[in-house]
Amino acid sequence: MQVKIKNQPFYLQSTVVLFGLILLVYVLSQLADILVPLAFAAFLSILLNPLCNRLERLKISKIFSIIIAMVIAITVVAVVFYFLSTQIVQFGDSLPMLKKKFGEITINLKDWIHGTFGIAIAKQDQMVKEALNNSQSMVGKTLGGLLGTLSIVFLLPVYIFLMLLYKTLILNFLYEVFSEENSKKVSDVLSETKSAIQSYIVGLLIEMLIVAAMNSAALVLLGVKYGILIGCIGAILNLIPYLGGIIAIALPVLMATVTKDGYSTQLGVIIAYIVIQFIDNNILVPRIVSSKVQINALMSIIVVLLGNQLWGVSGMFLSIPFVAVLKIIFDRIDDLKPWGKLLGDNIPTHHKGEMWRSRSRRKAVLSDHDQEKIKD
Known part of the structure; x- marks a missing residue:
């Protein structure tokens, strides 16, 4: 006996949907270690698929086409990481000096708070200690997420290779699991999904390179130490919509505060990043990140x-x-x-309620007009 949910009362429909969402979120959370690498692998497989197809058209076997495409992708990633690692090594050499300077700024800040707001230095230390204790779980979760992201690197090549190898098998399954009359919709969904993911990822990579160049150039011109490293990190953080940009601005401002006297450099960094974000949001994203x-x-x-x-x-x-x-x-x-x-x-320019009220008013006016005609 089949029960049609749409014919049931609203409270029953909403309860079923709510339980379904709870079950889905629970499964996604419990299987994160398996699903996250698979999700990354699926998106990257779609990105590498055109290159594999082009190599196959050159009479290269499918397996060797996949291997060549993956070697090219890994080489590009390795070059980027090598560049960043050289910058990080330079940053590590200056870490003791930065730590000493940051300690001096912290002491001056505590004295300023004590003189302005009357909060004793011991009380400030206690407040900072409590805040750190309360944030331990959040820091642990963030580190766990980073370690999970690093573990993905070792699984990705295997998953990507197998997904590209069994691409035809997976596509046939998606077509056969739905009824034949829905084949057109399935084809449209798969085609648009492939185009959307490819254009989205390629657009993001191009945007990231341009933003990294603008960030690094601005920070080097302003004399911010390790400007290239911080500019590249800011471009990577910019891939996180809206939230990453805030963190990206905080990093060079903090570095300028630690390494320079006064506040003119910090102001210059903020102005430069606001201009870069404006260019990114109004020019780069609409024209380059051309997702459908x-x-x-x-x-x-x-x-x-x-x-x-x-x-x-x-x-x-x-x-x-x-x-x-x-x-x-x-x-x-x-x-x-x-x-x-x-x-x-x-x-939309109008919501349904306004349209419904407008129709109701027109009907009421027409009804009054008809009644006046009857009276006449």
């Missing part, structure tokens, strides 16, 4: 925070492309189209 699926700002912030709560740092990076795929699916299913509209960035 646009998620509005409110939903972007919410899903990034939810992704962080669910899967940590990895969840923040995966949240936007994952929701983009969901929107493609929602737009293809009649019952889920309202959810697709909620995720999108197309803002």
Whole structure:
């Protein structure tokens, strides 16, 4: 006996949906160590797929095409990490000096707080200690997320190779698991998903390179120590929508505070980063990050925070492309189209309530007019 949920009362529908979401979140949370590497591998496999196809058209066997594509990708990543590691080594050499300077600034800050607000230095130390104790669990979770992200690196090559190798098998399964009359919708969803993920990831990489160059140039011109390293880190953090940009500004401001006297450099950093963010948000993102699926700002912030709560740092990076795929699916299913509209960035000029009230008023005016005609 089948029970149609749509015919049930609203409270029953909402209860079923709520329990379904709770079960889904629980499964995603418990299987994070398995699902996170698989999710990254799926997105990167889609990104490398065109290169594999091009190599296969050159009469190279499928296995060797996959290996060559992966070697090229790993080489690019290794070059980037080598560049960053050389900068980090230089940063480590100056760490004792930076620690001493930071200690002096901390003492001056405590004296200023004591003189301005009357809070004793011992009381300030106690407040800082309590704050650190309260944040231990959050720091532990963040470190756990970072370690989980590092562990992904060892699983990714295996998953990517196997996904590209069994690509045809996976696609046939997706077609066969749905009825034949839905083959057109399945084909549209797969095609748009592939295009959306490819354009999104490639666009993000190009945007990251341009932002890294602008950040580094601005910090070097302003004389901020380790400007290239901090500029590149800021560009990587910028991949986290909205929240990463705030952290990216804080890093060079903190470095300028520790290494320079006065506040002119910090002000210059803030102005430079505001200009760079304006260029990024209004020129680079609309023109370069040319994903076919646009998620509005409110939903972007919410899903990034939810992704962080669910899967940590990895969840923040995966949240936007994952929701983009969901929107493609929602737009293809009649019952889920309202959810697709909620995720999108197309803002309607009028809401349904205004349209309904406008129709009601017109009907009322017409009704009064008809009654006047009858009286005449």
